Amino acid sequence: MKQTQPCADTLQQARLARYSPGSTKASARYLWPLAALILLLAVNLLLDASFFQLSFQDGRLYGSLIDILNRSAPVALLAIGMSLVIATGGIDLSVGAVMAIAGSICANLLLQADLPLALVIAAGLATGIAAGLINGTLVSYLKIQPIVATLLLMVAGRGVAQLINQGQIVTFLRPDFAWLGSGSWLGLPLPVWLVIAMFGLSQLLLRRTALGLFIEAVGCNATASRYLGINDKAIKLFVYAFAGFCAALAGMISAADIQGSDANNAGLWLELDAILAVVIGGAALSGGRFSLLLSVIGVLIIQSLSTTIIVSGLPAKFNLLIKALVVLLVLLLQSDKFRRQLSSVLPKWRKGGQA
Amino acid sequence: MTTPSLVLELKQVCKHFPGVKALQNVDLRLFAGEVHALLGENGAGKSTLIKVMTGALAKSSGDIYFNGQQCHFASPAAAQRAGISTVYQEVNLLPNLSVAQNLFLGHEPRRFGLIQHKKMQQQAQQLLLRFKLNIDVTAPLAQYSVAVQQLIAIARGVAMSAKVLVLDEPTASLDSSEVQMLFDVMRQLREQGVAIVFITHFLEQVYQISDRITVLRNGSKVGEYLTADLPRSQLIEAMLGKELQQLTQQQAATAVAKQAEPLLVLQQISVKGSLSDISLTVAKGQAVGLAGLLGSGRTEVCRAVYGVDVLSGGEIQFGGKTLTLQQPADAIKAGIALCPEERKTEGIIGPLSIRENIMLALQARRGWWRYLPVKQQQQLAAFYIDKLQIATPDADKPIEQLSGGNQQKVILARWLAINPQLLILDEPTRGIDIGAHAEIVLLIKSLCQQGMSLLVTSSELEELVAFAGKVVVLRDRQKVTELSGDNMTAQHIMQAIAEG
Amino acid sequence: MMSLRYLPLWITAALLCLLFGIGGWQFDGFASLAVVSNLFSDNAFLLIVALGMTLVIISGGIDLSVGAVIALSGVATGLLISQYQWHPLTAFALIVPAAALFGALMGVLIHVYKLQPFIVTLAGMFLARGLATTLSEESIAIDHSFYDAIAEFGFALPGGGWVGASTMIFMVLLVLVIMLMHYSRFGACVYAIGGNSQSAQLMGVPVASTTIAIYALSSVLAALAGIVFTFYTFSGYALAGVGMELDAIAAVVIGGTLLTGGSGFVIGTVLGVLLMGVIQTYIIFDGSLSSWWTKIVIGLLLFGFIVLQKVLSRRTALTTVAGSTAHG
Amino acid sequence: TTIGFSQVGSESGWRSSFSESVKREASARNIELKFADAQQKQENQIRAVRGFIAQRVDAIIIAPVVETGWAPVLREAKRARIPVVIVDRNVQVNDDSLYLTRIASDFTEEGRKIANWLMQKTDGKCNIVELQGTVGATAAIDRAKGFNEVLSAHPNAKIIRSQTAEFTRSKGKEVMESFLKAEQGGRNICALWAHNDEMALGAIQAIKEAGLKPGQDILVVAVDGVPDYFKAMADGEANATVELDPHLGGPAFDVIAAYLNGDKDIAKYINNTGELFSQDTAAAEYQQRTNK
Ligand SMILES: Nc1ncnc2c1ncn2[C@@H]1O[C@H](COP(=O)(O)OP(=O)(O)OP(=O)(O)O)[C@@H](O)[C@H]1O
Ligand SMILES: Nc1ncnc2c1ncn2[C@@H]1O[C@H](COP(=O)(O)OP(=O)(O)OP(=O)(O)O)[C@@H](O)[C@H]1O
Numbered sequence A: 001m002k003q004t005q006p007c008a009d010t011l012q013q014a015r016l017a018r019y020s021p022g023s024t025k026a027s028a029r030y031l032w033p034l035a036a037l038i039l040l041l042a043v044n045l046l047l048d049a050s051f052f053q054l055s056f057q058d059g060r061l062y063g064s065l066i067d068i069l070n071r072s073a074p075v076a077l078l079a080i081g082m083s084l085v086i087a088t089g090g091i092d093l094s095v096g097a098v099m100a101i102a103g104s105i106c107a108n109l110l111l112q113a114d115l116p117l118a119l120v121i122a123a124g125l126a127t128g129i130a131a132g133l134i135n136g137t138l139v140s141y142l143k144i145q146p147i148v149a150t151l152l153l154m155v156a157g158r159g160v161a162q163l164i165n166q167g168q169i170v171t172f173l174r175p176d177f178a179w180l181g182s183g184s185w186l187g188l189p190l191p192v193w194l195v196i197a198m199f200g201l202s203q204l205l206l207r208r209t210a211l212g213l214f215i216e217a218v219g220c221n222a223t224a225s226r227y228l229g230i231n232d233k234a235i236k237l238f239v240y241a242f243a244g245f246c247a248a249l250a251g252m253i254s255a256a257d258i259q260g261s262d263a264n265n266a267g268l269w270l271e272l273d274a275i276l277a278v279v280i281g282g283a284a285l286s287g288g289r290f291s292l293l294l295s296v297i298g299v300l301i302i303q304s305l306s307t308t309i310i311v312s313g314l315p316a317k318f319n320l321l322i323k324a325l326v327v328l329l330v331l332l333l334q335s336d337k338f339r340r341q342l343s344s345v346l347p348k349w350r351k352g353g354q355a
Numbered sequence B: 001m002t003t004p005s006l007v008l009e010l011k012q013v014c015k016h017f018p019g020v021k022a023l024q025n026v027d028l029r030l031f032a033g034e035v036h037a038l039l040g041e042n043g044a045g046k047s048t049l050i051k052v053m054t055g056a057l058a059k060s061s062g063d064i065y066f067n068g069q070q071c072h073f074a075s076p077a078a079a080q081r082a083g084i085s086t087v088y089q090e091v092n093l094l095p096n097l098s099v100a101q102n103l104f105l106g107h108e109p110r111r112f113g114l115i116q117h118k119k120m121q122q123q124a125q126q127l128l129l130r131f132k133l134n135i136d137v138t139a140p141l142a143q144y145s146v147a148v149q150q151l152i153a154i155a156r157g158v159a160m161s162a163k164v165l166v167l168d169e170p171t172a173s174l175d176s177s178e179v180q181m182l183f184d185v186m187r188q189l190r191e192q193g194v195a196i197v198f199i200t201h202f203l204e205q206v207y208q209i210s211d212r213i214t215v216l217r218n219g220s221k222v223g224e225y226l227t228a229d230l231p232r233s234q235l236i237e238a239m240l241g242k243e244l245q246q247l248t249q250q251q252a253a254t255a256v257a258k259q260a261e262p263l264l265v266l267q268q269i270s271v272k273g274s275l276s277d278i279s280l281t282v283a284k285g286q287a288v289g290l291a292g293l294l295g296s297g298r299t300e301v302c303r304a305v306y307g308v309d310v311l312s313g314g315e316i317q318f319g320g321k322t323l324t325l326q327q328p329a330d331a332i333k334a335g336i337a338l339c340p341e342e343r344k345t346e347g348i349i350g351p352l353s354i355r356e357n358i359m360l361a362l363q364a365r366r367g368w369w370r371y372l373p374v375k376q377q378q379q380l381a382a383f384y385i386d387k388l389q390i391a392t393p394d395a396d397k398p399i400e401q402l403s404g405g406n407q408q409k410v411i412l413a414r415w416l417a418i419n420p421q422l423l424i425l426d427e428p429t430r431g432i433d434i435g436a437h438a439e440i441v442l443l444i445k446s447l448c449q450q451g452m453s454l455l456v457t458s459s460e461l462e463e464l465v466a467f468a469g470k471v472v473v474l475r476d477r478q479k480v481t482e483l484s485g486d487n488m489t490a491q492h493i494m495q496a497i498a499e500g
Numbered sequence C: 001m002m003s004l005r006y007l008p009l010w011i012t013a014a015l016l017c018l019l020f021g022i023g024g025w026q027f028d029g030f031a032s033l034a035v036v037s038n039l040f041s042d043n044a045f046l047l048i049v050a051l052g053m054t055l056v057i058i059s060g061g062i063d064l065s066v067g068a069v070i071a072l073s074g075v076a077t078g079l080l081i082s083q084y085q086w087h088p089l090t091a092f093a094l095i096v097p098a099a100a101l102f103g104a105l106m107g108v109l110i111h112v113y114k115l116q117p118f119i120v121t122l123a124g125m126f127l128a129r130g131l132a133t134t135l136s137e138e139s140i141a142i143d144h145s146f147y148d149a150i151a152e153f154g155f156a157l158p159g160g161g162w163v164g165a166s167t168m169i170f171m172v173l174l175v176l177v178i179m180l181m182h183y184s185r186f187g188a189c190v191y192a193i194g195g196n197s198q199s200a201q202l203m204g205v206p207v208a209s210t211t212i213a214i215y216a217l218s219s220v221l222a223a224l225a226g227i228v229f230t231f232y233t234f235s236g237y238a239l240a241g242v243g244m245e246l247d248a249i250a251a252v253v254i255g256g257t258l259l260t261g262g263s264g265f266v267i268g269t270v271l272g273v274l275l276m277g278v279i280q281t282y283i284i285f286d287g288s289l290s291s292w293w294t295k296i297v298i299g300l301l302l303f304g305f306i307v308l309q310k311v312l313s314r315r316t317a318l319t320t321v322a323g324s325t326a327h328g
Numbered sequence D: 001t002t003i004g005f006s007q008v009g010s011e012s013g014w015r016s017s018f019s020e021s022v023k024r025e026a027s028a029r030n031i032e033l034k035f036a037d038a039q040q041k042q043e044n045q046i047r048a049v050r051g052f053i054a055q056r057v058d059a060i061i062i063a064p065v066v067e068t069g070w071a072p073v074l075r076e077a078k079r080a081r082i083p084v085v086i087v088d089r090n091v092q093v094n095d096d097s098l099y100l101t102r103i104a105s106d107f108t109e110e111g112r113k114i115a116n117w118l119m120q121k122t123d124g125k126c127n128i129v130e131l132q133g134t135v136g137a138t139a140a141i142d143r144a145k146g147f148n149e150v151l152s153a154h155p156n157a158k159i160i161r162s163q164t165a166e167f168t169r170s171k172g173k174e175v176m177e178s179f180l181k182a183e184q185g186g187r188n189i190c191a192l193w194a195h196n197d198e199m200a201l202g203a204i205q206a207i208k209e210a211g212l213k214p215g216q217d218i219l220v221v222a223v224d225g226v227p228d229y230f231k232a233m234a235d236g237e238a239n240a241t242v243e244l245d246p247h248l249g250g251p252a253f254d255v256i257a258a259y260l261n262g263d264k265d266i267a268k269y270i271n272n273t274g275e276l277f278s279q280d281t282a283a284a285e286y287q288q289r290t291n292k
């Protein structure tokens, strides 16, 4: 079938002479978020000399770094789900509420006479998936705009969680479930393992099959994707269900962590942190390419920032101010234009960069 | 004719994108009262040159002189204020605004600072009458087909052109009658001393209208010629850097079609609000052409067969079985593929790479679970980049960074890769340079010979005649007639379109 | 024939009347001018913020900072009046331009550095609220004769209704914004940018200045809303308006504006806010819902409404299209 | 009688108990209660009060979300001759005829009480870490004020770390973890002072996970007196709390009933600042509270 013309090769070579491939590397995308993270950690070190110290106590690692990892677990899970939703050009505001629902379902089941742990976890995850399916149906089949569709569940969902708990914090005494939140394994807290597992499995699911590519295609151009045979509605349904699943897992971790389900406050405003993390990781809210790793880096940046603020000892009323400034700085660092301006202002820096 | 004055001059202009030297030391001279054709194969740098010239892109180096003075346009708005109006490639209008708003954006008639909507609509109506378009100017632009949008874009450019009018492939989706209308308008403007830059891949049009030609190749200027002095063969050689192999005009496809069994049978299909009672048959290994004027319903037939629009009546039979199509995926499963007309919104997936754009349809048919190994993806991409002569440094470049014609080739490759039973091509050669054009026509023929059936829409009747075994003529979204065999000439088709 | 473009508006209005009718039939005192005028005066600040939000969303952006700007402008007003003894009008004269600057800066970040509006304005939200808490954690009461005069200003309607200063300010702003959006070149540019900012750029729209102006305007309207909010509560408080950006966005979207930008009507937003207000009023009149059922019912009512709106407009659109082709 | 009740929201378990008790009390007294949840927003509360006025209820109870900004709407209620009872928090108005009475605990006093207890316990020598409530919340500001007032008289006691944990259990745990790390694993800390019990309960878990004994290695004091906290005290993991009684419905209805029956002589402020509880009585109290 291949029909080559006599001079085509040389011609093609002549054409390609003006191209120099591979000048924009994918790794460049990782540079600035990572730089921001390292910078923040360095600031922490300045504030508290013992910041990087790790010790081994009661069979687990103990130290501020571990705390950051541990504390970022719920948001990291949310961000993994949110990355996919955002990749399709959507957004999910309901994940915080879904966390609360999943937590309250589990807590109430745990109060029932000895239900097996697996059943409780399965029920929690199923709630998350169900919530996600509701969102997904609203978005893809009823064509309601994602912000509003998920806002509905954000409002009503917390109501449902409170209804289940009757507005109280439902505490439970189940060491096996609590282990999910505060246990540890091979020295690392269990939530960290859960994130690692979820990250790995998602990565396998998305990159070893065509699912990830389909999600990106739908996010870049849903019409064209439908024209080439991708079921864009099913893809959207899937990402919301997936986000619901992740949110439920996050909700269970938070509930296990305090050994109680706080329907009023569990996951409150965490959706914003998750979105922020995904965007700090460089994703476009209009949809398109996603990178779970970058989203997780984004989460770590946010969590280190929180830790920095707590460690810094500044009055609490400055928290938001600092957060705003750091976020702006991180965003600006990712802007080519800003870096160019910065390097022209700082000539030394430019020399260093060229060398 | 008085001695023409130099309006715009580009000297040693360079433009570099990351990884690509799109323009290298290009000169361009533009005189008042001339039509200047800017020619070159896909990816030669024509559109980039236009964008640099009109402030849409910042140049890397070089100088621009306007009316003898060196100048620098910071934005298209600045160029517009100076008297240069531009119709860019790919219709760059706003689908959400009404036709009238699109025509007058930034120049709305006002009183006391408030826009006079009524007056604007009247003026818009009049402006479009110049192009024989009698449409509802208050309706959103998105309601109209690409061709109509193209005309509206041209009308906007014409209405605002003071000294220079730049048209980047304005005729790509126009039929011959519209092209003639456009040429009439261009001649009038030329008379008035307006300088016009005209980009096209149709050489007849170049010889019909242009006075002077500048040819680009691989981002550099090959030369500037007077149209009258440059024979067609030399022009082609200048553009391609080689001679074009002559197409052998053979009527092979017709013969096959005679005895072959029918593959696609449309029985009186209708779509609510767009098509009524259309019947046609496509045989195995046959190429059927769809001809008609703007808005005659060609695109809509394609969409109906592909399951984009849901039928309100009639029946589609495919390979002897009745098809009920809810979405394109159903059609693809049955073995039908569509290469859509609106490349930007329905074809390319901009930020994804060429490789991914090529393999996606194949992958969608395999399902999400059976991922095509990256190695095979690369082979596939390399094969088609080579076969269709897609100008790109590597297969991992985002498709949106390719030139228009090269994007079209990638979309074509996407469908060839799944090897469908029936391939529907809606304006497949839109914006494709003549070298590639010849190759695509050859390709279509060879596909037919291998047993693939084709349903092709094209505004170029010659092209249709060249490979189609049968041409179906549509008017007002109804079938007028079918032509085949000796009847099937451009002449006859024209007649059928006109009279019915 | 009624233009199809206005169809969603009519449907929204009809549903609003329907809900109001149900309320009136169910509860005494619901269908009264007092409730209608309360609808405006209780929501004046939200209406004003939503006007700005409409502008931003039509341009294809979003502004999450408005709730925090309300708080900041309220706290600043309170501080200047109560602590520094400024006259309210002088305080407003400082705050409004400052808000314009704040919005313009966000616009610059969005346009010049190509950062995403969602995130820039989220940072703006943190910043404004952070500034507000830094200025004063405690709520500042405002006690000034000007405020008393404002509270008295207005005229009564029969049946206990009252049109006060806030309502009037909103009405004036509404007319101005409608003029701006539907009858000025600036408005046309906003729609153009929302449609496709690249195309708009190529068509000669001054994208930079328009984008900056849009965000500046949104912040100005938010600051005005903050001032109206101080008329409402006679105080400035750093935690005022938490989550109000989401209310405003919801109202805009319910009013038929697409979040992708490029289409929508200012008046639709007003209907959206009123609808949410009627739902609130309905729940208050009912008075039997617990905290959680309140949330669930609000969610369900909004959901039912949005779905009804979708279904109705799709069905009517289909029948009108079919009808027109049958005739034509 | 019909009575409108404008509640702040349902941000905590304490708040929910409060709402529930008002409802229970109302149905016991055959009062038709119009309940309006404001979801932490003052504008919603004002809207609700105006809605009550439009419905011509017999009396209105407000649990205000903020102290300021009530004068205009209270004036409207007065014009409509509807008595208003303010519960839980204070309101700042110049004219105290705008409301019938105010039934509230004194947040500053709560702070003082708990501080006094702590100073006594530690002989005025203590490094304290503080978990603040939501930034800007009245309860947080005033409790801190009262606490610091007492502390200023004890030069050897000081707050070494202070950060908001937003009144929630999970934040309490998170912030406490950081405090422990920052203060040499907690060896530096003598006491934890949390603006509410929930945060303290979260922090107790953090202390335990860090290998210390809450209640002994680090003293724990807070305010509210929720059942879970009594349990923690009974288990020896917390030391003291000042109760904030959520059963405000009864007193409010009593006052309203008296007023409607023509009693014009009603005190403007009914103080119900709760008692301080410590480990001694905790077990019994917990029993009593969970049985109810
Ligand atoms: N934004 C961009 N980024 C990177 N490369 C680009 C970009 N735009 C254009 N190019 C490259 O510049 C070259 C010239 O493209 P241009 O669009 O000017 O071609 P053209 O002559 O107009 O072709 P066509 O006839 O297909 O429209 C192409 O190789 C293209 O890949
Ligand atoms: N000249 C016209 N006047 C009014 N409406 C038109 C005109 N041309 C196209 N339209 C509108 O555009 C719609 C799309 O037409 P369609 O794309 O099917 O046409 P087509 O035959 O494929 O022509 P082309 O693709 O060349 O524009 C039609 O339904 C019609 O509403």
Ligand SMILES: [Mg+2]
Pocket (backbone or CB within 6 Å): B046, B047, B048, B089, B168, B403, B404, B405
């Ligand atoms: Mg081009």
Ligand SMILES: [Mg+2]
Pocket (backbone or CB within 6 Å): B145, B298, B299, B300, B341, B426, B457
């Ligand atoms: Mg067509």
